[in-house]
Amino acid sequence: xxxxxxxxxxxxxxxxxxxxxxxxxxxxxxxxxxxxxxxxxxxxxxxxxxxxxxxxxxxxxxxxxxxxxxxxxxxxxx
Amino acid sequence: xxxxxxxxxxxxxxxxxxxxxxxxxxxxxxxxxxxxxxxxxxxxxxxxxxxxxxxxxxxxxxxxxxxxxxxxxxxxxxxxxxxxxxxxxxxxxxxxxxxxxxxxxxxxxxxxxxxxxxxxxxxxxxxxxxxxxxxxxxxxxxxxxxxxxxxxxxxxxxxxxxxxxxxxxxxxxxxxxxxxxxxxxxxxx
Numbered sequence: 001x002x003x004x005x006x007x008x009x010x011x012x013x014x015x016x017x018x019x020x021x022x023x024x025x026x027x028x029x030x031x032x033x034x035x036x037x038x039x040x041x042x043x044x045x046x047x048x049x050x051x052x053x054x055x056x057x058x059x060x061x062x063x064x065x066x067x068x069x070x071x072x073x074x075x076x077x078x
Numbered sequence: 079x080x081x082x083x084x085x086x087x088x089x090x091x092x093x094x095x096x097x098x099x100x101x102x103x104x105x106x107x108x109x110x111x112x113x114x115x116x117x118x119x120x121x122x123x124x125x126x127x128x129x130x131x132x133x134x135x136x137x138x139x140x141x142x143x144x145x146x147x148x149x150x151x152x153x154x155x156x157x158x159x160x161x162x163x164x165x166x167x168x169x170x171x172x173x174x175x176x177x178x179x180x181x182x183x184x185x186x187x188x189x190x191x192x193x194x195x196x197x198x199x200x201x202x203x204x205x206x207x208x209x210x211x212x213x214x215x216x217x218x219x220x221x222x223x224x225x226x227x228x229x230x231x232x233x234x235x236x237x238x239x240x241x242x243x244x245x246x247x248x249x250x251x252x253x254x255x256x257x258x259x260x261x262x263x264x265x266x267x
Contacts, residue, residue: 053241
């Protein structure tokens with residue numbers, strides 16, 4: 001988990017038909033925490049910026065699959 | 079008018095022959111929260127939005143068309159060499175019956191694109207809040223698409239597109255701040 005992920009714990013019933021997923025996560029991207037971008041923020045190099053999709057590290061919100069493709073639980077995002 | 083550059087905004091490489099993924103990617107092509115919806119929504123709202131943020135909507139609308147091209151490229155690469163049998167197995171039998179291997183503006187379930195997906199209320203705050211919501215919905219759609227493939231090259235392009243939604247959302251939030259500031263300003267002579 002990190003600063004761009006939040007977790008919650010859904011109710012699990014003893015009568016649920018399938019094995020429970022006890023922890024659910026969602027993303028809170030960096031734009032939520034910036035009202036108006038300051039003009040003097042550090043910047044990536046052009047090559048890094050293309051790869052990241054943004055010129056500014058403080059706007060970068062990486063994402064990785066919540067579980068691996070085969071269905072095994074993995075690290076959520078980021 | 080536009081000047082067309084004959085290249086993609088970000089490289090698209092698809093390394094896994096996974097025809098089914100084409101069916102899911104089409105959600106971002108002709109789905110409610112897809113790139114076509116985004117581009118047309120902003121390109122239309124721009125006419126009646128206050129001067130200070132017209133350019134922002136035009137710029138973002140233009141970039142959404144560049145994203146549309148990237149999605150189209152992904153879908154095309156995944157379907158161009160597929161046999162009819164493979165298309166059927168991927169759930170694209172209905173698509174083939176109607177369109178052969180042509181792309182079409184519909185969502186992952188085959189529902190055709192409709193202008194009902196987008197809005198133009200004319201109220202600048204209402205329109206910008208809709209735009210912010212649209213960006214967050216598109217960001218989420220990209221997350222689920224990234225979850226659905228293990229092709230790291232395809233994921234790479236999708237991650238770029240997802241990051242752009244984050245940046246656009248912030249820009250629309252800033253547009254709201256600009257319009258708020260304008261309203262509160264007192265001119266003293």
